[in-house]
Amino acid sequence: MILLGVVCLVAVLGKLALAKAGLQLARGDVVVITGAGSGMGRQLAQDLATTEADLVLVDLKLDAAEDTRSLIQQLHSADQTGELWCVQCPV
Numbered sequence: 001m002i003l004l005g006v007v008c009l010v011a012v013l014g015k016l017a018l019a020k021a022g023l024q025l026a027r028g029d030v031v032v033i034t035g036a037g038s039g040m041g042r043q044l045a046q047d048l049a050t051t052e053a054d055l056v057l058v059d060l061k062l063d064a065a066e067d068t069r070s071l072i073q074q075l076h077s078a079d080q081t082g083e084l085w086c087v088q089c090p091v
Contacts, residue, residue: 025051027082032056034091037064046072054082062088 025031031048035041037059045057049072059065065086072084 025053027052029053029082030056032058034058034089036068036086037061038068042068042071046075049076049081049084052080052082054085056085056087058087058089058091060088060090062086 025048029051031051031053033041033045033048033055036045036055036057041057041059045055045068048055055072057065057068059068065088069084069086072081
């Protein structure tokens with residue numbers, strides 16, 4: 001499991017930052033994104049959606065995380081993304 005917090009560098013550079021760090025995400029990898037309901041967390045989720053890794057979208061507000069999941073599903077077909085889970089958690 002790969003655990004990624006919302007870090008400005010990763011949020012801004014998305015997949016480019018992961019590639020430079022030597023991380024290759026593939027189907028079956030799991031990425032936990034905190035603050036996924038808005039801002040940098042939402043952008044990071046969108047950037048990582050096409051890696052085919054499974055994304056756990058964590059936010060204080062479950063409906064905000066679900067909105068991010070809906071946005072990703074509208075932008076990408078199901079075969080382009082991994083599983084998308086939403087979790088409410090005060091992190």
